Amino acid sequence: MRVIAIDGPAGSGKSTLAKRVAQALGFVYLDTGAMYRALALKAHRHQIDPDDEPSLSALAQSTQIEFVREGDEQKVLLDGEDVSQAIRTPLISDLASRISVHSRVRRAMVQMQKAIAQQVNGLVAEGRDTTTVVFPDALLKIFLTASPEERARRRWEQLQEQGIDQPYEAVLADILERDRRDTTRADSPLKQADDAIVVRNDGWTKEQTLEHVLMLCRERLGEG
Numbered sequence: 001m002r003v004i005a006i007d008g009p010a011g012s013g014k015s016t017l018a019k020r021v022a023q024a025l026g027f028v029y030l031d032t033g034a035m036y037r038a039l040a041l042k043a044h045r046h047q048i049d050p051d052d053e054p055s056l057s058a059l060a061q062s063t064q065i066e067f068v069r070e071g072d073e074q075k076v077l078l079d080g081e082d083v084s085q086a087i088r089t090p091l092i093s094d095l096a097s098r099i100s101v102h103s104r105v106r107r108a109m110v111q112m113q114k115a116i117a118q119q120v121n122g123l124v125a126e127g128r129d130t131t132t133v134v135f136p137d138a139l140l141k142i143f144l145t146a147s148p149e150e151r152a153r154r155r156w157e158q159l160q161e162q163g164i165d166q167p168y169e170a171v172l173a174d175i176l177e178r179d180r181r182d183t184t185r186a187d188s189p190l191k192q193a194d195d196a197i198v199v200r201n202d203g204w205t206k207e208q209t210l211e212h213v214l215m216l217c218r219e220r221l222g223e224g
Helices: 014-025 032-045 053-061 090-099 103-118 130-134 148-161 168-184 206-221
Strands: 003-007 028-031 065-070 073-078 123-127 140-145 197-200
Touching (some): 014 028, 014 032, 014 206, 028 073, 032 090, 032 103, 032 123, 053 103, 090 168, 103 123, 103 130, 123 130, 140 206, 197 206
Parallel strands (some): 028 123, 140 197
Antiparallel strands (some): 065 073
């Protein structure tokens, strides 16, 4: 499988980068974070406690999550419903982080992700254990990161653009808490794969990050 796997902490820009890399290479973009967000949204609608692992695991196994492209946009479908915007709120973001710590939930989601990869000719995947657990044999592994302050600033600006008014200090506190949760969870914690290339993009524009990673991709694909 031709898989480009990108890992990194919250707010490092993984989603934006993965989307643009996939578009540039003509690959499918697999947003693993959106999958957990979609499941979190469904759990919230069903009033399932984020600590109830058995119920969440059963929910994951009965849930269908798909990615469909409409022009330049990729939509997230939850059981056929477009939830692309509904999964991007701070509440669902926090719930997704909380439910992702459960081993049985992660196993169900990983099976879904691997199945998607088997069906396409090229795939760009991003998340927090994409290079270490989901696609350990990926053609290229990238660990994208930046300081907590830089990542909080980016997330704050993104929320402002969405019309969500949240203090920067609260966003930074959330980033730090998610870092703690992601790196200390018992199952598949966020960590840098031994063979991953670290890209630290403090002060970089999105274009600079994209061009650097595309260069790495093309070299690995034998196109550079």
